[in-house]
Amino acid sequence: MDNRAQTSAEFILLFGGIFVVVLLVIYMYNGYIDDLGGQIQSKEVSEFNSQLKILEEYFK
Template identity: 35%
Template sequence: MRILKEEKGQSAAEYILLFGGIIVIVIAAAIYYKNYLSGMGNDVNKTDVKNINNSLTSLLPKFS
């Protein structure tokens, strides 16, 4: 009868399953966004950095 009254083990197992599911979702999202952001990085580096560099170079004579 004591087994029926103690539910600490059951709730601990439920928390472990819940946190395990959350961890799996977070890892899957991190892998997805890593692939998404790594593909975007090349485009940003090629175009935006050159434009910013050219803009800063054109401003240099004004501050000298």
């Protein structure tokens, strides 16, 4: 009977550790996605500006 309680406690600790690792990975992934989003927006804005400059040549 004592072995069952020890096994249960070990499973709880194991799942708790896995849960903490998953939360850390999600937190780091969220930061990565936020940085990537900023880079994509900057690239889109610069491409849009370059396209406007090309169109500007037609109206001069």
